[in-house]
Amino acid sequence: MPTLKLKVNGRDYKVEAEPTATLLEVLRDKLLITGPKVGCNTGDCGACSVLLNGQLVKSCITNAFISDGCEVITVEGLAKPGELHPLQKAFYEYYGAQCGFCTPGMLIAAKALLDENPNPTREEIKEALSGNLCRCTGYVKIIEAIMAAARELRETGGVIAGKEVS
Amino acid sequence: MANTLFYRAADLKEACALMAQYERRARILAGGTDLMVAINRRLLLPEVLVYIGNCGLDYIRVEGKSLIIGAMTNHDSILRSALVKEKAPLLVEATRHIGSPSIRNMGTIGGNLVNASPAADAGTALLALGAKLNLVSVSGVRQVKVEEFFTGPGKTVLKPGEILQEVLIPPQNENSRWAWYKLGKRKSDICSVISVAISLEIEGNLCRYARIALGAVAPVPLLAKRAGSLLERQKIDKTLIAKAAKAASEETTPIDDVRATAWYRRKVSENLVKRLLSQILE
Numbered sequence: 001m002p003t004l005k006l007k008v009n010g011r012d013y014k015v016e017a018e019p020t021a022t023l024l025e026v027l028r029d030k031l032l033i034t035g036p037k038v039g040c041n042t043g044d045c046g047a048c049s050v051l052l053n054g055q056l057v058k059s060c061i062t063n064a065f066i067s068d069g070c071e072v073i074t075v076e077g078l079a080k081p082g083e084l085h086p087l088q089k090a091f092y093e094y095y096g097a098q099c100g101f102c103t104p105g106m107l108i109a110a111k112a113l114l115d116e117n118p119n120p121t122r123e124e125i126k127e128a129l130s131g132n133l134c135r136c137t138g139y140v141k142i143i144e145a146i147m148a149a150a151r152e153l154r155e156t157g158g159v160i161a162g163k164e165v166s
Numbered sequence: 167m168a169n170t171l172f173y174r175a176a177d178l179k180e181a182c183a184l185m186a187q188y189e190r191r192a193r194i195l196a197g198g199t200d201l202m203v204a205i206n207r208r209l210l211l212p213e214v215l216v217y218i219g220n221c222g223l224d225y226i227r228v229e230g231k232s233l234i235i236g237a238m239t240n241h242d243s244i245l246r247s248a249l250v251k252e253k254a255p256l257l258v259e260a261t262r263h264i265g266s267p268s269i270r271n272m273g274t275i276g277g278n279l280v281n282a283s284p285a286a287d288a289g290t291a292l293l294a295l296g297a298k299l300n301l302v303s304v305s306g307v308r309q310v311k312v313e314e315f316f317t318g319p320g321k322t323v324l325k326p327g328e329i330l331q332e333v334l335i336p337p338q339n340e341n342s343r344w345a346w347y348k349l350g351k352r353k354s355d356i357c358s359v360i361s362v363a364i365s366l367e368i369e370g371n372l373c374r375y376a377r378i379a380l381g382a383v384a385p386v387p388l389l390a391k392r393a394g395s396l397l398e399r400q401k402i403d404k405t406l407i408a409k410a411a412k413a414a415s416e417e418t419t420p421i422d423d424v425r426a427t428a429w430y431r432r433k434v435s436e437n438l439v440k441r442l443l444s445q446i447l448e
Contacts, residue, residue, distance in 0.1 A: 002172060019172030019215055020205050042203045044355055049268060056268040061202040063195055065172050066219060112267070130354030131266025 004068040009077030024059035035075035046132030049105035056112035075104035096145035098136035189326035197272035231337035237276025260291035289387035293379035294363035316386035345442035383418035390414040411440035
């Protein structure tokens with residue numbers, strides 16, 4: 001089996017995979033990074049969302065070898081162990097999750113948005129989350145959480161783009 | 167057990183050589199947003215994957231007067247391009263409704279065309295824009311019109327060993343007018359129930375040319391030639407709009423599927439063409 005190199009959440013990996021494997025399969029089954037979820041496995045639900053070189057992608061339909069040599073951020077990489085990213089804190093405070101299955105993808109999609117646009121409107125948040133489905137709680141609380149996190153990040157000048165997040 | 171071979175072609179020449187070697191056994195991998203879905207669903211297991219992300223096919227530029235877009239250009243790049251916005255705003259509008267941000271980051275204009283879905287939004291837009299495609303292989307480059315490219319659902323005129331290299335969009339002038347509408351069951355990540363793209367050139371009060379394209383109403387993205395020709399060299403009024411809309415609807419050959427019935431598609435095709443033409447001429 002061919003091998004590929006990945007940097008996931010700041011750590012380097014070299015891993016063997018089938019040429020038809022998806023990035024999601026490599027993350028979950030080979031590297032045991034299970035934040036990204038297997039939902040639809042057809043690119044519709046967004047539960048598998050990760051950042052690939054800073055770009056939001058659906059890892060379930062990203063061929064693993066396209067990501068060879070790339071940097072991947074999953075929900076595990078948003079904050080240091082034991083700490084919460086402002087987005088995670090806001091999701092908690094605003095009840096932005098119910099069953100939690102869509103949450104890793106929602107958080108990553110939200111991070112992709114705030115990295116580019118620190119002061120999004122409600123409509124811009126809806127557009128940014130348009131590839132992510134939640135089947136429990138609806139989207140209002142998730143949107144409110146993202147607005148709150150954006151506010152906090154602007155006020156504290158928190159660095160959200162880098163790996164170092166306080 | 168998969169025994170697929172994976173090649174990351176270093177340039178277009180190597181990609182062509184690989185496609186010549188493996189022909190039908192090989193599939194081009196671009197963004198993967200369609201191909202990987204088919205692989206995940208076990209509908210397809212290619213013997214060979216040729217990844218063309220490193221072949222320098224990601225570009226948007228103007229050559230002569232035409233706008234040229236490389237096949238590996240993703241939808242997000244098209245959406246953000248000032249050049250496409252200036253030269254082919256219709257394509258920007260169509261691209262805005264493809265997938266969702268994460269799909270647009272990966273999916274490419276070339277993949278949207280080669281996948282040859284009857285509902286391909288870029289296909290419908292490019293039909294209205296009168297675009298041409300350069301197809302490349304070890305024997306050289308040949309050019310086809312977009313309306314000659316699609317031959318059926320998932321089928322194109324690409325020969326074994328051929329790769330879609332780039333899209334050429336002819337210049338639009340100051341008399342060009344356009345309109346786009348996508349009807350879907352939701353706003354994002356949705357296959358069109360019907361899409362309509364119209365491009366007209368109006369000089370004085372005469373229509374110089376008209377191209378009316380419809381998606382998801384035929385086995386291929388459809389150029390409604392008869393409807394377009396009804397408008398050409400005519401002064402367009404309400405009666406003519408109604409006639410052209412009816413003609414466009416008669417040119418469709420839709421099917422019943424999970425998204426809509428054939429009856430609905432025919433009916434709404436007529437209404438949408440009427441609406442968009444009226445909008446353009448307001």
